[in-house]
Amino acid sequence: EPEVTQTPSHQVTQMGQEVILRCVPISNHLYFYWYRQILGQKVEFLVSFYNNEISEKSEIFDDQFSVERPDGSNFTLKIRSTKLEDSAMYFCASGGRLATSYNEQFFGPGTRLTVL
Amino acid sequence: AQRVTQPEKLLSVFKGAPVELKCNYSYSGSPELFWYVQYSRQRLQLLLRHISRESIKGFTADLNKGETSFHLKKPFAQEEDSAMYYCALQEGGDSGSARQLTFGSGTQLTVLP
Helix, strand or coil: CCCCEEECCEEEECCCCCEEEEEECCCCCCEEEEEEECCCCCEEEEEEEECCEEEEECCCCCCCEEEECCCCCCEEEEECCCCHHHCEEEEEEEECCCCCCCCCEEECCCEEEEEC | CCEEECCCCEEEEECCCCEEECCEEECCCCCEEEEEEECCCCCCEEEEEHHHCCCECCEEECCECCCCECCEEECCCCHHHCEEEEEEEECCCCCCCCCCEEECCCEEEEEEC
């Protein structure tokens, strides 16, 4: 069964550095998402992407964040200048093979980002 | 803005006992409600959604619009049900939009032998 994959599984970086988190959504899905979960807190929505553009974004998704689908398969989240508070588990999700009345989202295993 | 509340962070029951994981939501429109489960060291996966009204692994959940609740229930818990359970809400509306999920804080269920 196809799954969403994410790399790396764990990323350690210094504060102020740029990081790129990578995701390969399930092929022929139409919608792509990034969520994050700070340790001990709830899963929070960051951004959704559809038809090669951002569909929705949360307050968390400020100018330091960007998303891209550079080659039609990968879906990346870039954080330009990481802060300590960016340390979290980042989940990618994809969904919406067809336009239906709901949009089941399939999650990747997550990338744990640690900012030192 | 929508909100999902799961009042219990931790819940322990004995094997064979009934279990109910509570979920309340706040949303002005017609939401779509889901339960996601995360077993140890595994990814988040969809357990069930209210519109399908199905039973998965013996779990059911009924949307109560009057009480704005979507509690997850199972009559006889099994040890393999031990996991983190998240209630999630998605805005209803245009089926073509990439609608975000709003998650509750999760309930860690432990089923004791």
